[in-house]
Amino acid sequence: MEEQLSERGKRILEAVIEDYIATAEPVGSRTITRSHELALSPATVRNVMADLEEMGLLASPHTSAGRIPTDKAYRLYVNSILEAKQNLTAGKRDEIRRRCRMAGKDPAEMLKEASRLLSTTSSYMGVVMAPRMAANVFHQMEFVKLSSHRILAILVSQNGTVQNRLLETEEEIPQEDLVRMANYLNGMLQGLTLAQVRERLLAEMQSEKVRYDSLMAKAIALSEQTIRTDSTEIFLEGQANILDQPEFADAAKMREIFRAFEKKSLLLDLLDRSMQAEGVQIFIGSESPLLKMEGMSLVTSTYLTGKDTVGVLGVIGPTRMGYGRVIPIVDYTAKLISRLLDTE
Amino acid sequence: MEEQLSERGKRILEAVIEDYIATAEPVGSRTITRSHELALSPATVRNVMADLEEMGLLASPHTSAGRIPTDKAYRLYVNSILEAKQNLTAGKRDEIRRRCRMAGKDPAEMLKEASRLLSTTSSYMGVVMAPRMAANVFHQMEFVKLSSHRILAILVSQNGTVQNRLLETEEEIPQEDLVRMANYLNGMLQGLTLAQVRERLLAEMQSEKVRYDSLMAKAIALSEQTIRTDSTEIFLEGQANILDQPEFADAAKMREIFRAFEKKSLLLDLLDRSMQAEGVQIFIGSESPLLKMEGMSLVTSTYLTGKDTVGVLGVIGPTRMGYGRVIPIVDYTAKLISRLLDTE
DNA sequence: TTTTAGCACTCAAAAAGTTCGAGTGCTAAA
């Protein structure tokens, strides 16, 4: 804080971070002079490291161990990476593309595959938050009669998402009425988001003209029932990957983490927050409000359909994560998903 | 083997198993005389235990530790439990019923909830294998036109399962043709299982009469595309529960287990096998062909719709599992699910 | 002024050594 970070300090800090990322062991002055050619003696490095420690960028677990980067140091490091946007190798890019394509057209399927993909390519956990149902744009609605009192309502959104709901009706509704209802609704709701659709339906239910037309009243009641869901889905894959991280080797820690992720609501908060801003975002350990996230970081990026940010995806790993490797993966995957969702 | 198991031997074996289940520690002669009133001295118990060891029912980790039951002993124990069918407390039964009801009508949703339920009530892992899609009975099929070249095909099975598939067509098919196609198919396929449907469609594609009717040819081709899935879904819940089991406390073991369950195919084999016979079945540790199952047991029961066994559900836990508690849970849940699926 | 060599010091982790006690098997008496 007090003093400005010198060029040399920066170099050494980077070296510490990189070594620590690679080994998960506190790194000492000796190690650094060997692995990064800095043309400096360990003693000098020690002096600099002491300064860095004072600035709150390094910490020593105990006197006679090496030092480890603090969250603040990671932040600095990550910011410098974000500036110098790296690119993926062509191979990686191809792999990602290929696997996303494979998943087919169903958006949910595709997002799940993306999550799996993020986890395998990063070797941490992959996470994808599906677009809020309410943000989807209405495309079409159909009612299919299954038996005298059971109707299957089908709601198709413009991005290709399909929702079904089985409805039980009091009285039998003839097939041709169902068709008329669908036509009427399709005309009325064209191009609205599902959130708007909902509002519209509720308004409509109050209106005079509907009171006198029991068929329309029914139609509206039915569609209101159909649309009454807004749980946001989260795909979390590759949890087993974090078992390989040495920092979580002990059983108690592991348990804590698994328990934390079992409740997806915590994760949801975090992802929601990263949807506020566009593009790649990074939460490092203590920066996150999620208590149990101690020792973990989250790299996310938003994805869009058209011009609207609709969802967010990313990678969760230890704070000591290969950011340089992970950031481009997340970035590229988000862009790809945006493109794939858009062509629909 | 050699010698027949005496009544007293049986009592003592049971005592060892129960203590071991409760504590996960090797149990010694002393402990047993205290916790189960057998009116025997430790020395006598020791003698009997030595016999049991010779019969391959007990094993000692080392000379100066107590003894632990072998898989063979568990088998014996479990068989005697199975005979003396225990019942659940009314409270537990109510809870299970309540939670299953809550899940609503969608079969997939219900099975997932059942899996979660099995995991929380047993405090091990819950697993449910959904009915093979192919075993479902065809009820109805509809085609909904989304845009000029995109059709949404909807397949409804008699148990209420709905499948959608987006199809792209070369040429535009008018809405009324789609309706005719659906009618034709619905007539033809009524009451067949999806497996039979598939066969029928393939046969039909060859037949003369279809060759000359391009509309029918199209219909059949489309529906064939729709039905072309047969992945069996498995719901596995409560994995975090096994982290609490002391036998899996060390990190390496945990990792192994999580990795094993990540590939659901292994589990699928095992569940498939337990579908061969009806009712509650138990696989104990080494009896299972699944290598990684070392130290784990599986309690399953089949569930039915009508008279046909369609799926299997159960609990996976350590070999040292509270069988007496788990077996009735699994049994009751399977019966309940059968009933709920049936009323549809 | 900055860098480096030298040195005493620290402290966790690994290795080696102790102690403790639950549990065993055997023998001989009840």
Added chain:
DNA sequence: TTTAGCACTCGAACTTTTTGAGTGCTAAAA
């Protein structure tokens, strides 16, 4: 056939010792 008694075993837990990577400081070299 059962039990009391006893010597013996051996892992778990605790202590002690050793080791070595790493540190901070000082004083000499650049």
